[in-house]
Amino acid sequence: MSVDAVVIGAGFAGLSAGVALSDRGIKVLVLEARPQLGGRATSYIDPQTGDCVDNGQHVLFGCYHETFQFLRRLGVASDVQLRLPLAIETVDVDGSVTRLECPYLAAPFHLIAGILEWDVLSLGERFGVLSLLRPILHARHGKDGRARLSGVEPQETVTEWLARHGQCGQIKRLLWEPLALAALNQHPDNVSAVSFVRVLAALCGPDIKDAAIGIPRRPLEQLYATPAKHFIESRGGQVLTQSIARVRCRNDRLTGVEVGPKLFKPKAVVSAVPWYALSRLFPDQPTALKNVITDAEETKGCPIVTVNLWVDRPLLTEPFLGLAGRTMQWVFDKRSIFGSKASHLSLVSSGAHEIVNLSNDQIIRLAVGELRQASSLNEWHVKHGSVIRERQATFSLEPGQPTRPETKTAIDGLFLAGDWIDTGLPSTIEGAVRSGHRAASATCEWLSDDSHN
16 A cells, blocks of 8 residues: 555544545555554443443543544534533532532633632632733733743742642632643642643633533544544545554664554654654664653653443433542543433542552442542442553653653654644643644645655
């Protein structure tokens, strides 16, 4: 098979790159080492129930503009339910329920009004949020490249930044800490404030939808992976699973991509594998990639643990619920996927270093105990439970981590994609798709240059 470009990795980054290239008439081969598509955002069949289950609960935000562009290109954007107005219900450790609800106002005034009316906060905490407007607006207008202009010191953590802006007490515990954990997958004490400010800037975008939470109505494989495969193949490309690829280089020049005994010789290659798999992709260890590979190997990963519970009755009245002060920080009701009579819940623990090595039974007992403490219903029973550990779900954003690489590499015709490259975003679906689109654009530019042909 003769192809113009090979994309290695079929998660959000690789498939968005493959779809964008195919949409521009480029013949693409996408290679995935695993038996299923989707990378760290995929689905599997639960052997006991037969349900198609995501390998972790993934949510989208309205500010994921490139992700929704990708989904619209596939014709599946309507399969993500954006909840407007923004409303987040949380059960505190004492069992009390609080609800942050934002009215229909122009952005970002809807968020400010929601916090000002949040009666669980003191008046000082409510009006104290106004101190964040200036750094967020600086970041929104592209000034976050200069740390001091955005109100962020170079090595400052989220906790330190929040304290410097007077964000303490209930608002920190019920809003900022859960948001930081969910968005960055690390405790605010340990993560760079730069990434958090960028998240806040995106959520405070010019459209009221930017802060809306999107819940997929389908398992992830059906939502985007299978439609992306069909899109690419309908335009003359190919998507192969169980295909372990090796990129061959000689004298720092791209010579081909090996898959078993086959050698493909594309004009361009996009590596869309995670940071921890990059070195395995290059058995020749090209000198031009030495620094990139070394930085990737030294980048730390952070775990997420998800517990799926099938219970004997519906427990939630909302699609999701915050669990303040607990190991499992969120619980999601999967009825939008499995139907109104379903009783399937997903509980998520971000930054899950403390529990990732516990046994499945221990983790399930912990999750059930915290859910019982938060539930207003009695006498419900667990029919089945499963645990998903994604030990390297995201890359670390601790201050002092290695430099994230650019899309273009020092090897002609070789480009990088993945949530871990320098997109300006943390390890998110939007970061992955943004990287895929950037790699596709760089590849198109390369292929259109006659000097390379």
